[in-house]
Amino acid sequence: MIDQLLSVSTRNALSKLTETVNQGAASAASQVAAPGQPSFDHVLSELASSVSGKLQTAEAVSMKSMTGDVPTRDVVNAVMDAEQSLQTAIAIRDKIVQAYLEISRMPI
Structure with a gap:
């Protein structure tokens, strides 16, 4: 029922946030978080x-x-x-995308 009540932009924002979390989880899978501290993907998934x-x-x-x-x-x-x-959540997603784009523009 909630999908019927949410506007299209809200659903798009939530789906993009979920995609961002999933991409972060895939890239973080190769890295190990310090013991006792939550990983970045874990924090984003809790936010979502x-x-x-x-x-x-x-x-x-x-x-x-x-x-x-x-x-x-x-x-x-x-x-x-x-x-x-x-x-x-939308503001955090926008900052993550902005940081990703800035990093991708850096010369190697």
Whole structure:
């Protein structure tokens, strides 16, 4: 149901973030993270999971508000929290892509 409610740009942003995480996981597979510290791909995958969870929570709260079980204030808070998380994830994705493009332009 959440896919039907998300706009096309939001779905594209989430899919691009997931692709970025998967590419980071593939490149990080050859490197070993220091013991006790999370790897870069692990941090990005947790970010993607967190954003997805907040979007699903916002959807669930919105659906409950239609039956009158949840006050409007809680719906607004959940939706705003989900939007803020999504905007943060998009900004991080954009920075990762920008860094990749900058590195790829460096002369060898």
